[in-house]
Amino acid sequence: MAENDTVGTEVKLIIFKLGREEYGMDILRVQEIKRMMGITRVPSTPTFIKGVINLRGSVLPVIDLRTRLGLPENELTEAARIIVVLVNEGIVGFIVDEVVEVTTINTQDVEAAQTLSSGLSAEFISGIAKADSRLFIMLNPDVIVNVAQG
Known part of the structure; x- marks a missing residue:
C-alpha cells in the first residue's frame, strides 16, 4: 500500500455527495473515478445493482449507492460519477451524485457509527468523521457489497 497516503494518525478520504449529504471513503480503496458511461442492465438483479460496465476489458458490477442506502432516487x-472501488470481492463501481474533494482527517476525529434516525443502515457505516464544521458519513464498501450479495 502507498505509505504516503496514510501518515501516522491521518487518513485521506474521498468526499462525495448523495443528495445534500456528504459521505467519505478511504482514498486507498479508490482505484479511479469515471464519468457516467453506458451501463448494461442485468436481468433479475436487485434494483440497486444498476448493471455492469466494461472498464478496459474488465466487466464490473455497478451499484447505485443512493438506492442501496435507502435514499430517494x-x-x-x-x-454524477462512478467511483471504482477495491473491495474484498474484487472491484465494483459505486454511482454517486458528485465527487467533492479529497481531504485529510485525523483518525481521532472519527466517531463510531450510531443508529441514525434517517434510517440509513448502520451496518454500512464505518464511522462519522469531523473536519472543521463538516461531518462526513464514512461508508464501508466491503459491507455494502457483501450485504448486496446476501
Whole structure:
C-alpha cells in the first residue's frame, strides 16, 4: 500500500455527495473515478445493482449507492460519477451524485457509527468523521457489497 497516503494518525478520504449529504471513503480503496458511461442492465438483479460496465476489458458490477442506502432516487446530473472501488470481492463501481474533494482527517476525529434516525443502515457505516464544521458519513464498501450479495 502507498505509505504516503496514510501518515501516522491521518487518513485521506474521498468526499462525495448523495443528495445534500456528504459521505467519505478511504482514498486507498479508490482505484479511479469515471464519468457516467453506458451501463448494461442485468436481468433479475436487485434494483440497486444498476448493471455492469466494461472498464478496459474488465466487466464490473455497478451499484447505485443512493438506492442501496435507502435514499430517494434522483435523476443523474452531469456531476454524477462512478467511483471504482477495491473491495474484498474484487472491484465494483459505486454511482454517486458528485465527487467533492479529497481531504485529510485525523483518525481521532472519527466517531463510531450510531443508529441514525434517517434510517440509513448502520451496518454500512464505518464511522462519522469531523473536519472543521463538516461531518462526513464514512461508508464501508466491503459491507455494502457483501450485504448486496446476501
